[in-house]
Amino acid sequence: MIPSVLFIPLVYSQTSGTLTFNCNTFAPNSNYGTKHVLAVWLENTANPSVFIKTKAKYGNEDDHLTSWVSKSGNNLVDAVTGATLLNYTLPISITWNGTNVSGTVVPDGTYNVFIEMGWGSNKTTDHAVSSFQFVKGASPQHQSLNSTTNFTNGVLDWVPVTTLSGVTENFGNVCMFPNPTSGTINILFARELQDASIMVTNESGKSLFSEHNQRIPAGLKSMDISAYRNGLYYITIQSADLHFTYKILLNR
Secondary structure, eight states: OOOOOOEEEOOOOOOOOOEEEEEEEEEOOOOBTTTTTEHHHHHHHHOOOEEEEEEEEEOOOOGGGGHHHHHHHHOOOOOOOSOOOOOOOOOEEEEOOOTTTTTOOOSSEEEEEEEEEEEESOOTTTTTEEEEEEEEEEEEEEEEEOOOSSEEEEEEEESSSSSSTOEEEEETTTTESSSSSSSEEEEEEESSSEEEEEEEEEETTTEEEEEEEEESSSSSEEETTTTTSSEEEEEEOOOOSSSEEEEEEEEO
């Protein structure tokens, strides 16, 4: 039997969506070698600007991350955290689902992604901070960002969901669209899921499709159900910490 669930239409006055930001870091070797600390966070562009959310914080030497400390007050809600980074080989990557530290979708407008890095004992010369601006709203954005001495190969994407017809959302973690569909279903994951399953059942509860993933990254994933008959279908997303079921109408 299909469980009874609540399906909530996406009716925010603020646009929901997913921001992804990636860049490479680099600094000349210091007395710490290639070790460095780093923080990534978001602010609005008011004057003065307002801190929105930290998305990444590496290392415990907060006295090397003075901008982040002054703006965030060391707030780490929803942030990826880790030890001091040992080298510059891996790109920095973050995702943001458009919410502040309270979990509320913030108003549409212009925002900045800030990235700050410290790599040596001199907290002035062995230090860099940059910001990259984007517009959160109903229009998607893709930016190849201008490189700086310390932050290169940057890419920023904002993918809104409220401009898409028939979006079904449950608590901001996973969105599906369009609904009804003629065959293709797009699933937007606001954050990465570990050990996750995707299942499709019909109105009688018969399993039609099941897929298990060790990791589903944040972003868009598409499914094709055009081979099924017209009618109602239930799509369940399950991982270690969530279990959502969505009702989708197929109408070719």
